[in-house]
Amino acid sequence: MGRDPLWMRTFQVLTGTLLILWLVLPLVPLAIWSFARGWRFPSLLPNQWSTEAWTFAFSARSGVLEALWTTTLIALIATVLSILVGVPAGRALGLYKFRGKGAVELLILAPIIVPGIAVALGIHGVFIALGLTNTLMGVALVHLIPTLPYMTLVMAGIFANYDPAFEDQARSLGASPLQTFWHVTLPAIMPGIIVGGLFAFLVSWSQYVLTLLIGGGRVVTLPLLLFNFVSAGRNDVSGAIGMIYILPGILILLLTARHLSGRSGAVGGFGRV
Amino acid sequence: MSDRLRIALLLAPALAVIGLLFGGGLLIGLLRSFNYMPVIGLTEPNLDAYRAVLSSRDFLGSFLLTFHISFTSTVISAVLAVGAALLLRKTFPGRAVINFLFQLNLTVPHLVGAIGILYLFSQSGSFARLAHAAGMIDRPADFPALVFDPYAIGIILQYVWKEIPFIGVIVLAQMQALGQDYEAVARSLGASRWQAFRHVLLPLIMPGVLSACVIVFAFTFGAYEIPLVLGENHPAALPVLAYRTYTDVDLASRPEAMAMAIVIALLSGLMIWAYVRLTRRGARA
Numbered sequence: 001m002g003r004d005p006l007w008m009r010t011f012q013v014l015t016g017t018l019l020i021l022w023l024v025l026p027l028v029p030l031a032i033w034s035f036a037r038g039w040r041f042p043s044l045l046p047n048q049w050s051t052e053a054w055t056f057a058f059s060a061r062s063g064v065l066e067a068l069w070t071t072t073l074i075a076l077i078a079t080v081l082s083i084l085v086g087v088p089a090g091r092a093l094g095l096y097k098f099r100g101k102g103a104v105e106l107l108i109l110a111p112i113i114v115p116g117i118a119v120a121l122g123i124h125g126v127f128i129a130l131g132l133t134n135t136l137m138g139v140a141l142v143h144l145i146p147t148l149p150y151m152t153l154v155m156a157g158i159f160a161n162y163d164p165a166f167e168d169q170a171r172s173l174g175a176s177p178l179q180t181f182w183h184v185t186l187p188a189i190m191p192g193i194i195v196g197g198l199f200a201f202l203v204s205w206s207q208y209v210l211t212l213l214i215g216g217g218r219v220v221t222l223p224l225l226l227f228n229f230v231s232a233g234r235n236d237v238s239g240a241i242g243m244i245y246i247l248p249g250i251l252i253l254l255l256t257a258r259h260l261s262g263r264s265g266a267v268g269g270f271g272r273v
Numbered sequence: 274m275s276d277r278l279r280i281a282l283l284l285a286p287a288l289a290v291i292g293l294l295f296g297g298g299l300l301i302g303l304l305r306s307f308n309y310m311p312v313i314g315l316t317e318p319n320l321d322a323y324r325a326v327l328s329s330r331d332f333l334g335s336f337l338l339t340f341h342i343s344f345t346s347t348v349i350s351a352v353l354a355v356g357a358a359l360l361l362r363k364t365f366p367g368r369a370v371i372n373f374l375f376q377l378n379l380t381v382p383h384l385v386g387a388i389g390i391l392y393l394f395s396q397s398g399s400f401a402r403l404a405h406a407a408g409m410i411d412r413p414a415d416f417p418a419l420v421f422d423p424y425a426i427g428i429i430l431q432y433v434w435k436e437i438p439f440i441g442v443i444v445l446a447q448m449q450a451l452g453q454d455y456e457a458v459a460r461s462l463g464a465s466r467w468q469a470f471r472h473v474l475l476p477l478i479m480p481g482v483l484s485a486c487v488i489v490f491a492f493t494f495g496a497y498e499i500p501l502v503l504g505e506n507h508p509a510a511l512p513v514l515a516y517r518t519y520t521d522v523d524l525a526s527r528p529e530a531m532a533m534a535i536v537i538a539l540l541s542g543l544m545i546w547a548y549v550r551l552t553r554r555g556a557r558a
Binding site for chain 2: 012015016019020022023024025026027028029030033040041042043044084085086088089091092093096098104106107108109110111112113114115116117118119120121122123124125126141142144145148149152202205206208209212213223226227230235238242245246249250252253254257
């Protein structure tokens with residue numbers, strides 16, 4: 001198509017700049033607050049800069065390191081379980097056509113659309129009976145509700161482009177089922193496991209209300225701690241925790257940027273973060 | 274092993290997890306919302322909780338507020354996202370960096386975005402300070418209330434911030450898959466730039482835009498931490514009210530909390546129905 005006229009190009013550059021500014025803007029005061037000491041109205045910038053908030057955040061007193069560990073452990077458990085359960089399901093959905101496939105896909109998609117709070121209140125009662133409330137394992141289990149659908153969707157996409165004939169060949173050449181899986185299937189689906197796993201990790205990493213309800217305030221993940229500091233008015237510490245909290249997501253985006261072609265499964269993973 | 278058995282075995286763990294956790298959670302919420310709980314001797318299901326909830330002014334206020342938040346955020350995000358996708362599909366220098374920045378906040382948890390919006394738009398936030406520097410206000414109280422406000426402006430700003438890239442990336446992928454040939458043909462036949470967009474491109478991307486909107490609407494209707502950080506206490510967004518009712522010291526109000534959760538689930542069920550219709554239509558087109 002022909003080149004746009006000058007006024008049009010100017011308009012495009014201006015609106016594009018505004019758009020990007022708007023998308024980055026909310027992170028700016030958080031970053032500044034983390035280095036500020038007493039930044040009162042109406043100062044545009046802090047009168048005094050300091051790394052106190054960061055020193056405090058990394059000290060044992062703040063509870064940040066402990067929360068960081070709790071959040072990571074929960075996300076790792078949820079990710080591993082999602083991979084173990086989601087890979088077979090993705091294989092069934094990606095490789096086969098069968099009666100009731102639409103219904104199965106819908107059931108797996110449903111937790112992406114139905115908000116967590118709608119199911120979490122019901123689960124809470126059962127988890128009390130099972131002794132899973134206020135435990136790390138209970139929180140990791142309930143995180144499966146949002147993480148598993150993404151893992152399954154990403155794997156279904158991978159298996160849709162996968163040729164199982166290679167497995168038959170390996171078997172006919174004398175490989176055991178385990179050897180076939182290890183040397184033929186796994187290398188072929190590894191990119192999907194990595195991308196799906198990173199999404200699952202990030203989805204668990206960003207959960208708030210499921211953790212709050214099932215963890216009962218005893219399982220303190222980073223977002224819960226962050227909210228506590230925000231409501232206590234400690235903007236500087238909140239800024240530091242906020243920066244720490246968004247780091248894995250940015251790293252994962254850098255790692256997966258080239259896999260993000262916009263198909264719903266992949267983008268959806270970020271969408272619910 | 275037959276294919277049927279193989280498929281059943283492959284799907285069994287996932288269906289068990291989703292059926293037990295997700296389905297079970299919904300079912301138990303539903304039973305408790307009907308005051309049915311044999312374990313503690315409640316064996317006569319009734320509609321008391323729904324009667325109480327639907328006749329309560331708090332609930333109606335929360336429902337309307339939440340609907341307003343979801344509807345307004347979804348519409349604004351969708352319009353701006355289509356505009357953003359139109360800009361980003363062009364080739365220009367530094368495109369990779371801009372694309373990265375465009376996708377950056379997809380990875381930022383909603384809670385962090387909400388805190389950022391709070392620090393930007395509160396009455397002592399960055400914009401209030403700028404207004405003071407420009408001589409427009411004297412005290413924080415002179416700055417218009419954009420967070421904890423009755424119109425939920427802060428909440429809507431947060432969702433618009435977060436959902437533009439979400440819808441935008443989906444629409445952008447669609448536009449790139451379509452290419453520009455259809456519009457080029459329309460233009461060569463004498464259509465104006467606007468006509469080519471309105472009558473050619475827009476109908477082609479509409480199913481994708483709408484199915485993304487469905488996800489955004491359902492999410493914003495059920496989100497908890499964003500209205501918790503940015504919203505008024507009264508009326509509170511529906512998920513906040515449901516959580517508050519559930520954790521009330523008076524355990525007797527729990528069925529009412531369940532009834533609210535079921536209302537949220539029903540509305541998202543409606544969204545799933547819309548999503549399926551839209552994606553099926555999209556697949557045919």
